[in-house]
Amino acid sequence: MDDFLELCQLRQRCRGFSEQLVEHDKLVQCVEAGRLTHSGCNAQPWSFVVVENQDMVSQIALCGQQLKQNSWLGTAKAFIIVLEEHAVLSPVISCFLDSQYYAKGDLGAATAYICLEAAAQGLGSCIIGVYDRKKISELLNIPAEKQFGSVIALGYPSNDIIRQKKRKAFEDIVRFV
Numbered sequence: 001m002d003d004f005l006e007l008c009q010l011r012q013r014c015r016g017f018s019e020q021l022v023e024h025d026k027l028v029q030c031v032e033a034g035r036l037t038h039s040g041c042n043a044q045p046w047s048f049v050v051v052e053n054q055d056m057v058s059q060i061a062l063c064g065q066q067l068k069q070n071s072w073l074g075t076a077k078a079f080i081i082v083l084e085e086h087a088v089l090s091p092v093i094s095c096f097l098d099s100q101y102y103a104k105g106d107l108g109a110a111t112a113y114i115c116l117e118a119a120a121q122g123l124g125s126c127i128i129g130v131y132d133r134k135k136i137s138e139l140l141n142i143p144a145e146k147q148f149g150s151v152i153a154l155g156y157p158s159n160d161i162i163r164q165k166k167r168k169a170f171e172d173i174v175r176f177v
């Protein structure tokens, strides 16, 4: 993929995955993209749990089906869970800001990198907005107090339709001065 904007167009939320399993190496590549993400003070306040065991994938999928609209989650073949870790900010910054001040944005960026890398590899992805954090934490031995950045469902898309992006008009969201 030569053109980054082309990749941005290609990356789209996927609500239905084929039977094909995701290769371990592709999941490693996705995490590598997350690891390479920028962060405030380079604090890298993240860790990643990759769920590829299919029994566990099914159980995690159930934790995300509180919303009826997410019933397709049963077709997911893998999950990457982005967790928030303690951020050590540089001393000149930490006297002004709480240690976690940048963390949410950093985790959002890491999530975006993961989804873009997934798209570059022909995978579909969907970030899940509503899920049973307590249950997922129990299933994956994640400390109960740990904050989640995101839960990302992955797999090969069940169709190859690239949808037109619905976005605010360029001129409505930007001002050049």
Ligand SMILES: Cc1cc2nc3c(=O)[nH]c(=O)nc-3n(C[C@H](O)[C@H](O)[C@H](O)COP(=O)(O)O)c2cc1C
Residues within 6 Å of the ligand: 011, 012, 013, 015, 069, 070, 126, 127, 128, 129, 130, 165
């Ligand atoms: C924080 C967040 C939570 C989301 N939660 C869900 C969800 O629970 N179910 C779903 O189908 N899509 C979910 N999405 C996908 C968005 O609806 C989707 O990214 C948006 O409509 C833009 O479409 P696109 O990703 O195809 O460009 C979520 C996206 C984000 C960033």
